[in-house]
Amino acid sequence: MKRLQNIDINPRTGELNIGIMDKNSSFAIVVCNGRARLTELPDHGETKIVTHQGKVKRIKYDEGGGILVSMESVLTPRHVINNKQLVSIFKCSPQGGMRRSKDTNTLVIVSNNVESLYENKWLGGTLHYTGMGRVGDQSLEFMQNKTLNQSRVNGVEVHLFEVFKEQEYTYRGVVELAGDPYQERQLDEEGYLRLVWIFPLSLINESTQRINKETVKNAEGNRRHKARRMSDDELSKRAHSSTGQAGIRNTNTVYYQRDPYVAEYAKRWAKGICQLCENSAPFVNKKGEPFLHTHHIQWLSRGGEDTVENTIALCPNCHERMHVLNGKGDVEKLKTKVQQHFTSCN
The missing domain is CATH 2.30.280.20 (PUA domain-like)
Structure with missing residues (x-):
């Protein structure tokens, strides 16, 4: 990676003067925010340069063919x-x-x-x-x-x-x-x-x-809305085709991206009933849907899969209970509930 050499710009005229007769190799000049710098280039191929702002620019050069500056010079990440x-x-x-x-x-x-x-x-x-x-x-x-x-x-x-x-x-x-x-x-x-x-x-x-966590969560909300609009057959196909591996985003914290089709499928077959306490959802949301959470019986953070076989619908209270206590008896009950559901489907 090349570090640029400073070149003086005339503050009165805005011009820069450089003697090129003593340059026996190819070079590029980068002007940014009123400052100019020069870097030597290889005869061909690619080099990287670091500007005075610390930004990395990639420059491709073919002898006789001119210089192509990477589009990274035009755009900055997250733009x-x-x-x-x-x-x-x-x-x-x-x-x-x-x-x-x-x-x-x-x-x-x-x-x-x-x-x-x-x-x-x-x-x-x-x-x-x-x-x-x-x-x-x-x-x-x-x-x-x-x-x-x-x-x-x-x-x-x-x-x-x-x-x-x-x-x-x-x-x-x-x-x-x-x-x-x-x-x-x-x-x-x-x-x-x-x-x-x-x-x-x-x-x-x-x-x-790293990307902003809220940006990712807002996009996921749109996908959950799409899942809710699907027919039972279409949703079942989508949910059962899940690879089982939740996405893991580099945000300001570790963030698991769950499959919205798997989550919606678990809620739909629960029919508004918490699968642990077996009571109805505590309320319905503004769209008239029973308010239930989805829970991974084996937690994603412990190697659990994001699949229909490992995902179940719980009321908020029972969901919190599973994350605080995660009692062995409760875990076994949830596993049995899932098995019973798929047995009844076959």
Whole structure:
């Protein structure tokens, strides 16, 4: 990583003077907030520079082909833009979750936390991102799946945006593959289970990983609303197709992102009855729905899975009881309740 050398700017004229005859190698000049600095460049490839503000900029250089400054220089992490601005900056398609631009040699990845067919999930500092293809099994050779899979060697810079609110794209930064793509089963657009490709992605700049907890929770509220609108059949398919692993976000605290379809399914089969004390929910909310919490019988923090077999509906009082006491007899009763439910369904 190159540290920039200071260059004096004439305060009266705003001009900078530099003798280039003694420069035998390639170099770049960065001007920011009225200050200029110079860095030597390699003959080809990529280098990183640190500005006087401490920000890291990535510069790609091909001899004879000029300099391409990374889009990280245009956007800063957590910067929120709209779709029109995104298209203008990256010269990419206005739609889709994977948007390739040959003009800027970039691939824009959009992870939509509000409304999306795909089940993307953060596990610590790694985003497990579902590939391209809405119907049937996905292929690694298909369009931008291939681009992303080959991003270690094809020179395409991959940029991540997340949607936490409709029409707002939060820039997270440049990402890279954190491991080899793998397959898992998810529902497709027509409601059939299929094989999808999951790409583990990590942010190059680790300091940009943390996101505001309330931002994440608000987006989850939209997904819970979507789950409540589903028919029983559609909800059951969604809930039973859960991978069982709750997302783990790097916020100001460790935050587990639960599957909203699993939670809604547990509430729906409870039919307004707490599954521990067996009393009716203490009240109904403004939408006329029984007010119950969902509880993981084996806690997520202790390795429990976010599945329909491990999730049950409780009244607020019993939910608090389980988190304070977690009595063995109560745990066994809840396990039996779940088993009885699935036995009656079969």
